[in-house]
């Protein structure tokens with residue numbers, strides 16, 4: 717079993733919980749509220765900005781052109797393609813994408829981004845790849861599962877979202893897994909252990925991100941608006 721197959725086995729309980737989460741079930745059934753979609757897009761716009769910055773840190777730790785090119789491709793994918801699923805949610809909620817940009821982070825999004833940033837600061841390139849991997853991997857599997865289960869046609873409100881993640885992520889995720897596996901082969905046991913921990917925590921935080929959007933999570937005490 718490869719290192720990433722072993723990671724997938726260890727995280728199976730979390731993957732299953734994500735597939736069963738009411739937000740993901742709500743994508744399948746087309747039953748999410750306008751407010752839940754808006755909360756998700758506001759937070760995910762910021763999340764993907766942070767995610768691209770972490771790729772930037774990964775580039776600064778890269779030792780070959782090949783690695784740089786891979787991270788560069790991933791950044792372009794987020795900038796140019798991953799806007800489509802957000803736009804699908806915006807259209808379903810009846811808002812423009814621009815309206816949902818620049819909001820403060822809710823607690824779980826904050827937690828997830830800080831987790832990735834800590835690993836980016838302290839860890840090796842292999843550890844950074846491990847902390848980033850649950851993002852494409854969980855969405856690929858959600859997309860494939862929903863394609864298979866719902867077989868949406870164009871009348872489904874989340875047709876674009878489901879097709880985007882079900883069809884587009886496979887090659888990128890395979891490449892990502894390959895990079896993590898190669899790194900793990902020459903890593904020490906202690907580093908592999910850290911890679912596993914980072915990966916597992918990112919899976920937990922993927923679950924929490926869905927939960928945050930579903931419950932429209934906010935900080936428990938409202939901040940006071942600045943007096944200008």
Ligand SMILES: Cc1ncc(CO)c(N)n1
Pocket residue numbers: 760763764798850851852855922925
């Ligand atoms: C939180 C989160 N995880 C994964 C993806 C997929 O890229 C996303 N857009 N947002």
